[in-house]
Amino acid sequence: MYEQLIPCDHCGGRPTVGRSQRIISDSPDPWYDQTRWGRFGGPPVLGDMMHRPPEAPKTEAIVCIYCAGCGMQTPWVACEEDDTAARNAVGEIWNARLNRPEAEKTDLQRLVEREVGVSDIPAVLDLLSRTKADWDEMGPIFAMLARRLIDATVVTFDSWPIDPVLNDAARYRKLVQLTKWVDIDGERYVQFPKVYTHPEDRDRLFEDVIASAVDSLPDRDRW
Template sequence: MYEQLIPCDHCGGRPTVGRSQRLVCKLPNPQYDYTEWGRMSGPPRIGDRLPRPREVPKTEPLVCIYCADCGMQTPWEATGRDEKAAMDRCGAVWNRRLARPEAEKTDVQRLVEREIGAADIPAVLDLLSRTDGNWEEMGPMFSMIARRLVDATVVTFDSWPIDPVLNDAARWRKLIQLAKWVEMEGERYVQFPKIYSPAEHDEMLFEDRIATAVDSMPDRDRW
């Protein structure tokens, strides 16, 4: 589901899941101080997942989608018995927020002055999608950016095999997403999963055999 979330409307940041909890009791109990753990201390806080003492009124878990860069977030959703369904509802709300700020001339000028390449194509498309009007002034700058991107792409393909680098980066991302923390003798270590490599791959090159084994691993749960 992460791949289906649009970037933040306000700053273009990457959305992520926020978790918290809130008091279940609707009526205040005059015999209990709510200021530290209850509603009187303000709205739920992202990352508030500490267990409450036994004497504290019960809480319910919450989820939301938020931008870590600017703080924009969806309303909180109670997870109930199905956390993924609650996150799906938050994701649908997040993707309906399409009123992004209009691109300004200074944004485009700043991009023109940079040494841009193929990796900057998404940023250019984002600016283009947020440009409304003033095409007589903005159009030539976008034309210049497009020409530089095309030239940079041609140079990149002629001088550096970019596909193997991207494929290896994707395999590394998969490995670190499947890694786990383990405690051994009071110390914390990172444990990578064991990867099965069938005997029929013995004739393959060492790097190709490892790459094939990693590619055969299932992706982690994207939520």
């Protein structure tokens, strides 16, 4: 689900999951100091996962999506019964905020002054989606950016085979996401999963056999 969350509308930062807890029942003792174990009587605080003593008021676990850059945040949703469903709910709330700032001419001019390349294609598409100004003025700038991106793409494919590099990087990332911590004799080790190789791939090149085996691994829980 992380990959499906749109960037922050305010600052463009990367959203992430926030957790906390909130009171669901008042203390039976009216004189109980609710600030003794943290901000008990106030609003939920990001990262507040501290265990409460038995005499403290009962709390429930809650989850939200927030931007660490500017503090933009969704409402809290209880996640005691189904954590995945709660995260999906706040993810949908986050993605519903589509009031992104309108792109200005200065944003395009700043991008033109850079040596744009293939990696800047998402940034150009983002500016294009947020452009509501006079197209007679903005159109020629977008045309120039598109021409430069096309030229950079042609040069890239002629000089460097980027597809195999990206595919191998994706396979390495999948392996890293499926690793586990293993404690042996008081020392912590990283354990990679055992990868099954298919019998029908034995006569292929070594690199192709490894690539096919890693591709057959199941994806991790995206949360």
